[in-house]
Amino acid sequence: MxxxxxxxxxxxxxxxxxxxxxxxxxLRATTTGPWPPPDVHLGTATSALFTTVxxxxxxxxxxxxxxxxxxxRRRFRWWIVATAALGxxxxxxxxxxxxxLDFGPDSHAFxxxxxxxxxxxxxxxxxxxAAMIVLAARASRAGFGAAEAPAVEVVSYYWHFVDVVWxxxxxxxxxxx
Numbered sequence: 001m002x003x004x005x006x007x008x009x010x011x012x013x014x015x016x017x018x019x020x021x022x023x024x025x026x027l028r029a030t031t032t033g034p035w036p037p038p039d040v041h042l043g044t045a046t047s048a049l050f051t052t053v054x055x056x057x058x059x060x061x062x063x064x065x066x067x068x069x070x071x072x073r074r075r076f077r078w079w080i081v082a083t084a085a086l087g088x089x090x091x092x093x094x095x096x097x098x099x100x101l102d103f104g105p106d107s108h109a110f111x112x113x114x115x116x117x118x119x120x121x122x123x124x125x126x127x128x129x130a131a132m133i134v135l136a137a138r139a140s141r142a143g144f145g146a147a148e149a150p151a152v153e154v155v156s157y158y159w160h161f162v163d164v165v166w167x168x169x170x171x172x173x174x175x176x177x
Contacts, residue, residue, distance in 0.1 A: 020117050027110070035177075040110055044175070050090050053089050057159070062156065091122055091129075094122050117169055117173065124165070
């Protein structure tokens with residue numbers, strides 16, 4: 001039941017992010033002038049590095065699932081903390097990027113789309129990290145073991161989803177010109 005509920009919820013998240021992508025491409029198609037505007041200078045190489053960090057976090061998350069499925073609470077906690085740390089690195093880079101950009105959400109249509117899309121994605125990353133912190137805290141109690149694997153698995157579904165969305169978003173915002 002937990003897995004089915006999670007899949008249904010993730011389907012609603014797919015629709016949410018699809019709406020953001022639809023808005024982006026509608027703005028792009030209807031905006032006159034260059035897209036993105038000339039004042040947009042994104043750190044594509046740095047962002048690619050942190051995209052790799054986020055994608056790597058899917059691997060550490062999967063290792064956490066394997067560890068708890070095997071009843072290894074100590075390894076689970078190590079992998080879940082590693083995953084959250086990689087997520088934190090990603091969000092910290094996003095905050096750094098926002099602080100150095102030469103445009104804002106009110107500068108032009110691209111700026112609005114960029115900040116809305118990356119902002120909502122960043123909030124989803126933070127939500128996933130919060131779920132991981134809850135799992136890590138629960139894992140510190142005796143009795144947390146293989147029976148908890150379904151809860152860890154649904155958090156991993158969410159985390160993998162967030163990663164896939166970012167790869168699509170990064171490709172759209174940073175690579176498509």
